[in-house]
Amino acid sequence: MKDLYEKFAYDYDEFGAIEEYLGDEKTFLNKIFSEHGVNNILDCACGTGQHLLMLAQSGYNVWGSDYSNSMIEVAHKNLQMRGYNIPLHQCDFRFLEQEFDITFDAIVCLTNSLPHLHTEEDLLTALRSMKNRLNKNGLLVLTQGTTHFTLTLPSIEVVVNRSDFSRVFVKEHNNLFQTIHVLDLFHSPQRLESNQYDIVYRILLDEDYKRLLSQAGYTNIRVYGDYNMNSYNENSWRLIVVAEALPKCR
Ligand SMILES: C[S@@+](CC[C@H](N)C(=O)[O-])C[C@H]1O[C@@H](n2cnc3c(N)ncnc32)[C@H](O)[C@@H]1O
Known part of the structure; x- marks a missing residue:
């Protein structure tokens, strides 16, 4: 698989420094994580480390991984500069078990990262790989800016x-x-x-996520349209999915 961010990584943060995230995104994540007693979190498409910084500053134990070595290199520099030494791994999120033998209370895959996979088979492989690295009833959080509405802009x-x-x-x-x-x-x-x-x-909208996540063994699938927890609808600017890993069958 080609690393689309091999060169882009080094200029990626022209979007803004990594602490310039949306405040309501932090409030949203803290709310759902505190409701579920989350302590340990993997960001499996960590990019330049924006959410790792935010989550570490909120007091969680965090790990980061990303397919792109360049993104990992930039994240490492970004986090070290700010005094954080967070474990970072180069890893394809379809195969998390190859890099991680521990499991997490939550896995996040944020800002249009999962849709880099284009086939149903790859999407299911990734969602199952994430589920296998989650503790019983662990949480998966996916976010993107692609919505029914933003596709019309x-x-x-x-x-x-x-x-x-x-x-x-x-x-x-x-x-x-x-x-x-x-x-x-x-x-x-x-x-x-x-x-x-x-x-x-790959364009993935609310019904696609519900179908794929059910097939991959998740339950309690919720789709929000903003970080204020309003339900997703045709006018939403964001698509935010939260799902729980079903306990493994014996
Ligand atoms: C749009 S960027 C988002 C980065 C970060 N989550 C953020 O919010 O800024 C997408 C990220 O997904 C990563 N990615 C794409 N396919 C991946 C895969 N199969 N496994 C792990 N990371 C992947 C890319 O390398 C890139 O860092």
């Missing part, structure tokens, strides 16, 4: 607009896949450069 979006840098998304989709062409434009005297990264996501 104009195809060009300026996501970062600074005097020295612009990041533009050019989006296209059919029934099954959404492609985001990320255009990075550095336009300062120090750095004059343009880069393009093309990320193809």
Whole structure:
């Protein structure tokens, strides 16, 4: 599998520094984790470490993994700089058991990470691999910005607009896949450069998650449309899934 973030990783945080997450995302995660007595959490698509930092600062024991060695390298630097020494592993989330022999109270896979897998078989393999690394009734949390509503928005979006840098998304989709062409434009005297990264996501919406998660052995599947815990609907800007791992059969 190709690492789409091999080069992108080193500029990824032009979105904003890793502490610049949405405050209501932190409140949401803390609420569901405290309701379930969660202590140990794996972020299995940790990227540059944004959520690891947030969760570690909230007092959880955290582990990170990601398919991309470059993302892991950037996360390592980001976290060390901020005084956190968090175990980080290069690992494909379809095969977590190859890297982890422990299990977790919760696994998170956030911000459009699972949809990097394109086939039903790969998606089920990943969801089962996550389930196998969860303690009894452990929680899986998945989030994404792709929703029924956001798929109707104009195809060009300026996501970062600074005097020295612009990041533009050019989006296209059919029934099954959404492609985001990320255009990075550095336009300062120090750095004059343009880069393009093309990320193809499998479109997974509320009913897809309910079906796949049931098949993979999860229960109590909830789909929210924002971090205030409103139910997902056609006007939602986010799709947030929380599910519990069914206890293993003997
Ligand atoms: C859009 S980024 C999101 C990163 C991070 N979760 C965040 O919220 O900023 C998607 C991440 O998923 C990772 N990823 C994609 N496919 C993966 C796989 N099969 N196993 C593990 N990580 C994967 C990528 O390397 C990338 O770091």
